[in-house]
Amino acid sequence: MLKRTHTCGDLRKENVGQKVTLNGWVKNWRDHGGLIFIDLRDRYGVTQIVFNPQTNHENYEKAQALRSEFVIAVSGTVHVRPEGSANPALSTGEIEVAVDQLEILNPSKTTPFEIKDNIDVKEELKLTYRYLDLRRDELQNNLLLRSRLYSVVRNYMHANRFVEIETPVLMKSTPEGARDFLVPSRNYHGRFYALPQSPQTYKQILMVSGFDRYFQIVKCFRDEDLRKDRQPEFTQIDIEMSFVDENDVMSVSENLVKAIYKEIKNTDIDFDFPRMTYEQALMEYGSDKPDTRFDLKIQHFTSVFESGGFKTFARIAQEGGVVAGLKIADDGSYGRAKIDRLNDRVKSQGGPGLAWFRMNSGNLEGPIVKFLGESEKEELKKQANLQDNDLLFLLGGEKEKTLQILGNLRLHLAEQLGLIDENKDTFLWVVDFPMLEYDEDEKRYAARHHPFTSPQPADMDRLESEPASVRARAYDLVINGNEIAGGSIRIHRRDLQQRVFRMLNISDEEAEHKFGFLMGALEYGAPPHGGIAFGFDRLVMMLTGARSIRDVIAFPKTSSALSLMDGAPSTVSDAQLRELGLIAIKKDN
RNA sequence: GGUCCGGUAGUUCAAUUUGGUUAGAGCACCUGCCUGUCACGCAGGAAGUUGCGAGUUCGAGUCUCGUCCGGACCGCCA
Numbered sequence: 224m225l226k227r228t229h230t231c232g233d234l235r236k237e238n239v240g241q242k243v244t245l246n247g248w249v250k251n252w253r254d255h256g257g258l259i260f261i262d263l264r265d266r267y268g269v270t271q272i273v274f275n276p277q278t279n280h281e282n283y284e285k286a287q288a289l290r291s292e293f294v295i296a297v298s299g300t301v302h303v304r305p306e307g308s309a310n311p312a313l314s315t316g317e318i319e320v321a322v323d324q325l326e327i328l329n330p331s332k333t334t335p336f337e338i339k340d341n342i343d344v345k346e347e348l349k350l351t352y353r354y355l356d357l358r359r360d361e362l363q364n365n366l367l368l369r370s371r372l373y374s375v376v377r378n379y380m381h382a383n384r385f386v387e388i389e390t391p392v393l394m395k396s397t398p399e400g401a402r403d404f405l406v407p408s409r410n411y412h413g414r415f416y417a418l419p420q421s422p423q424t425y426k427q428i429l430m431v432s433g434f435d436r437y438f439q440i441v442k443c444f445r446d447e448d449l450r451k452d453r454q455p456e457f458t459q460i461d462i463e464m465s466f467v468d469e470n471d472v473m474s475v476s477e478n479l480v481k482a483i484y485k486e487i488k489n490t491d492i493d494f495d496f497p498r499m500t501y502e503q504a505l506m507e508y509g510s511d512k513p514d515t516r517f518d519l520k521i522q523h524f525t526s527v528f529e530s531g532g533f534k535t536f537a538r539i540a541q542e543g544g545v546v547a548g549l550k551i552a553d554d555g556s557y558g559r560a561k562i563d564r565l566n567d568r569v570k571s572q573g574g575p576g577l578a579w580f581r582m583n584s585g586n587l588e589g590p591i592v593k594f595l596g597e598s599e600k601e602e603l604k605k606q607a608n609l610q611d612n613d614l615l616f617l618l619g620g621e622k623e624k625t626l627q628i629l630g631n632l633r634l635h636l637a638e639q640l641g642l643i644d645e646n647k648d649t650f651l652w653v654v655d656f657p658m659l660e661y662d663e664d665e666k667r668y669a670a671r672h673h674p675f676t677s678p679q680p681a682d683m684d685r686l687e688s689e690p691a692s693v694r695a696r697a698y699d700l701v702i703n704g705n706e707i708a709g710g711s712i713r714i715h716r717r718d719l720q721q722r723v724f725r726m727l728n729i730s731d732e733e734a735e736h737k738f739g740f741l742m743g744a745l746e747y748g749a750p751p752h753g754g755i756a757f758g759f760d761r762l763v764m765m766l767t768g769a770r771s772i773r774d775v776i777a778f779p780k781t782s783s784a785l786s787l788m789d790g791a792p793s794t795v796s797d798a799q800l801r802e803l804g805l806i807a808i809k810k811d812n
Numbered sequence: 813g814g815u816c817c818g819g820u821a822g823u824u825c826a827a828u829u830u831g832g833u834u835a836g837a838g839c840a841c842c843u844g845c846c847u848g849u850c851a852c853g854c855a856g857g858a859a860g861u862u863g864c865g866a867g868u869u870c871g872a873g874u875c876u877c878g879u880c881c882g883g884a885c886c887g888c889c890a
Contacts, residue, residue, distance in 0.1 A: 251850070253849050253852050254846085255848070255849065256847070257846070258846095258848065258849080259849095260850065262850070273849095276847090277847090307848090308848050310849095316850090333822065333841060335823075336824095343825095344823070345818090345819080345883090346882055347819090350882085399890050400889080420889095420890080445889060446889095448888060448889075450884085450885085451884075451885095571815060571816075571886065572886060573887090631885095669890065670890050672890065676890090727890095781882065783881080783882085785881090
């Protein structure tokens with residue numbers, strides 16, 4: 224074949240007169256009868272090539288067969304384009320290649336969708352023909368940026384004396400947390416490996432081994448349902464450090480993020496990332512990952528309704544719940560129907576009815592105004608600082624749940640009202656997380672982060688007496704309302720680890736069975752250590768502006784966890800199952 | 813596991829609130845013409861199991877039920 228001397232993004236005026244060879248795909252063809260133009264594409268760019276029957280009639284005849292997405296090789300001479308026919312939209316737009324040799328390397332069937340940007344095609348079709356979708360600039364650019372990000376991260380980590388170590392993909396199942404993907408063992412029927420939810424235990428053990436500063440860009444697997452920012456397999460930048468406290472890990476992380484923004488976006492971040500406690504995040508933003516690109520904070524009115532005429536709110540207030548809400552300036556578009564849709568939204572998230580008030584010429588209006596006394600109305604107006612045309616949405620109920628629903632409503636309203644400045648980036652550390660959260664289904668407390676997270680020293684004496692009040696030495700990095708990284712200072716002593724397992728209602732036997740290897744390691748001079756893990760795919764989403772995690776992963780799964788291109792997961796032969804000692808049971812639908 | 817939205821030529825959509833003649837259009841595709849286009853242009857053409865399966869009806873793209881697939885969300889994601 225004719226091998227390329229240049230890529231389709233290389234040639235400029237300076238190359239005029241040179242004899243060159245290009246390889247690429249036919250992006251577009253324009254047959255003028257006496258002259259054929261082809262836009263030839265590779266991942267570097269697009270170059271126009273011209274077939275002229277007077278230059279070479281045989282080639283010209285051959286070129287008439289060219290269609291979209293044929294792969295070809297052409298040799299020819301670089302020409303300046305005639306006066307007035309340059310294309311300023313192309314970096315190669317001042318030149319073209321006059322072809323004197325054409326080789327069709329492979330024809331192409333008509334593609335199921337056009338290979339161009341801003342196409343509007345069903346996700347299903349794009350995923351089935353992923354190799355075609357990946358030819359589009361948008362996805363190419365995403366993956367090229369992703370590739371650069373690997374490099375930036377590795378450079379930064381190596382420059383800061385971190386050691387890159389691979390940990391096993393086949394490991395022991397530790398079913399605290401997410402559901403494991405299991406891999407049956409052929410050698411030991413009835414036993415299973417698990418794919419790592421994260422290399423957590425391995426990296427802690429590497430600290431025990433003295434590796435001091437570890438990192439890895441690593442695949443993690445969680446068998447849970449998907450979202451637009453969640454895939455069952457995803458990539459983390461996994462980091463662990465010895466002889467450190469929270470500030471050391473956060474500082475390394477901040478500087479990594481700053482290096483990334485500098486290298487990828489050429490943006491200097493010259494401030495320290497602000498910190499916010501979990502409590503404040505929940506109270507003001509209804510989220511543990513507040514989007515601080517806009518204000519619209521949650522306002523609290525529990526005390527206003529405590530002894531008032533609206534019995535529902537009064538009862539909630541007296542029983543320790545909250546009454547809180549969001550105030551927006553209505554541009555006149557919030558009619559009854561729109562408010563009803565907001566209400567449906569709240570209800571679909573398990574919330575109660577959404578109460579609302581409107582300020583109209585100094586008067587408070589709304590369906591529950593009639594239950595309120597004069598002093599309550601005045602107090603509400605005053606505390607909410609209600610001005611004319613302000614709309615106030617209120618929700619009452621159990622604290623955490625109510626605030627979370629308001630947090631979701633806050634994001635929704637911000638989108639509706641166009642409050643989010645897409646060009647702004649906000650960085651935030653959320654700290655002082657509670658150690659535990661209550662698991663309604665299992666009626667017990669579970670670790671909010673993971674069971675190896677150290678409690679805060681000040682709360683240590685309440686581990687047994689008041690576990691719900693114990694805060695963790697954990698920290699999350701939030702960028703534009705996305706949880707980008709999360710980590711903690713770990714427990715490095717066996718006795719404390721054992722106390723925490725007991726606090727989590729994990730018996731000594733169970734702890735030994737599941738995590739005995741880790742606790743054993745803690746008994747041999749485990750140094751104080753802590754770390755963090757970044758969601759690599761989410762970082763790429765942030766940096767590319769991708770709307771879905773599928774757009775930053777080469778071969779993603781659908782929201783029902785299927786791979787449409789290759790058909791995974793698939794059935795396997797009885798022989799394969801027999802070898803593994805397995806029997807497949809069909810799911811009865 | 814649940815809720816909502818969607819599935820009609822290759823593709824993106826349409827098909828009169830309320831079931832009724834031969835299911836239309838843009839792009840793509842095919843044929844012909846065209847020497848400066850780059851969203852080339854002009855003329856013509858082909859293209860449909862309305863996701864699948866039942867049901868209601870004289871009659872179903874349209875209504876009902878089931879099912880599959882895509883998407884978003886809730887649960888889940890230590």
